[in-house]
Amino acid sequence: MPASTVSERPAGAARPLHFSGIQVDHRDGDGRPFRVLDIPDFVVSAGALIGLRGPSGSGKTSLLHLAAGFFLPDAGSISWGDVVVSALPGAARDRWRRETVGFVFQDFHLVPELDVLANITLPASFSGWRQTSDQVARATALAGRMGLTDLRRRAAVLSRGEQQRVAIARALFNAPALLLADEPTASLDPAHAAEVGSLLVEVAHESGATLLCASHDPALLARMQQVASIGDGPLQLKVAA
């Protein structure tokens, strides 16, 4: 596989991701506040492959959303190297996310009316008017790396496993230094889950990106360098068992 095409890194290398003094509160159905996240101090070193384990509702998704800058914590800060993401104004945070983060969802969230190629290159349309031939070449290479050959098929007709491969290729398109995956294999059957899971970890590793991956899937967690448990005391990184 041409790993070199995936590991190009125009957007800058991975940096340590640092959660510090994070508190996130929500209100329950009766309006009483409850704490969703409480992370005194948690550092993900640059280029690490980290699994995130915890029961449903323990805040895994919130943690990933926080890391991507989708929302701001009620207290504390998140920084990416020397960039304090949680202090960036909205537009700058959007730009930081576009240049730095690749996000993989449990339910893929492809645009069903677009074909495979258009789905992968979609992030390019956020900043540029025309698609360059370099972008098409990169998308084609990524698709090839993910085992996708027919780029003209519409996303709506793909199998679930194929859809998640397209979604991963899309997440990698802007060469993100931080790859966030929220239960990427949870809605796949076991065979597809194993394939997609190993591809995700491989390409993240090849590209040198930091991978933070929330999952219940022991097989997927086993591929990570380290696993953190959420929901039972402070986040601590443990070497994967």
Add this chain to the structure above:
Amino acid sequence: MNPLPMVIADLRALRWTAAAIVTLVALAVAIGVAIGAQERALRQASTKAADDFDLLIGAPGSQTQLVMSAIYLQPEALPLIDGRLINELARDPRVAAVAPLAFGDIARGHPVIGTTLAFASRWGRLPPSEGRLFAREGEAVLGADVTYKLGDKIEPSHAIAGHWPKRGVVDEDEASRRHEGHAYVAVGRLPRLGSPFDRAILVPVESVWEVHGLGNGHAAEDAALGPPFDGQRLPGVPALVVKPRAVADAYALRARYRQGGTMAFFPAEVLVGLYRTLGDVGQVLSVASVLNAVLILAAIFLLLVAVTGLRRRRYAVLRALGAPPAYVLLVVWLGMAGLVAAGCLAGLGLGAAATLAVSGLFEVQTGLRLSFALGLAELAQVGLILLLGSLAALIPAALSYRRSITAGLRG
């Protein structure tokens, strides 16, 4: 940024809904356009048809009815005025030209109008497109749409007021009321006027009198056509068309012939009154069509807000992938404004088609040719709909703009 791929994807996802929205907007626009254009076209065509009728003189009665009969050739029974008025007016220094209009006969459903050479050629303005004008009794010159050919024999029948014969054929009624032993020969054809006169057969007024057994209006049997009519007993006519020399003359003549057993008026006066009514109806209709457009836009707006609501996860994903809020705003807005714009364009076309279709029907009915032209008023109305639609589309776009990514992803 280039939101077009997402806009196209969104529209593709909507498909039938998008088609329905475009159709609805198009219908709303078309109705407004058609009403406005139709009303104006009717006004213009009817004014044009009255062009050569500066002053009408007839027996006292309904001015509207005289206009309808003399200019728009609707079959009505009219009282007659003394034929000697023709001579009096012909001698009047304030009169440039005068012509009688004698109607009441039909041939193959075409009205046969007795008049003078001068009026047949519209005071010399209208040379025949084929053949020549009538030069003696028994000759006829045809309107552009008359179904006879040059050289054909035309047998006139007595028409009945209020009966609308089918043109081009002799119906039973017409056949039973034929003026036996009288016939005209078609010697020429007039160019198209776009008025009911295109369906008329013009003959010398002398012949009409003759056919009805009233003599020919002249002292001699073989006198030259036209005024002066020096007969002993001059038959009456239903209407006189007068071309005054000057505006002041026109008013003086109108005043003079308003008394002494005649009425005189400018057809324009009657038309202004009719247009006022027409305008009121037109206004009611355009208010109705604007309300109709507003209702349709409101319904579409609600539909689009609902659609955007259903798509909030999709738009949140775009934001999660790094799309700036302006990108999402543009995707939502361009899609909706595009649909409204497409509907407006289609509506203009549809409105034009509807106007042409209605104009065609109207011409068949009345002989008035309505020419379609989009006026500023219609374009302004479409522009307003487009503007309101685009502004309304900003609301769901702004809603999508403000929603947090996490809330959107939760669905």
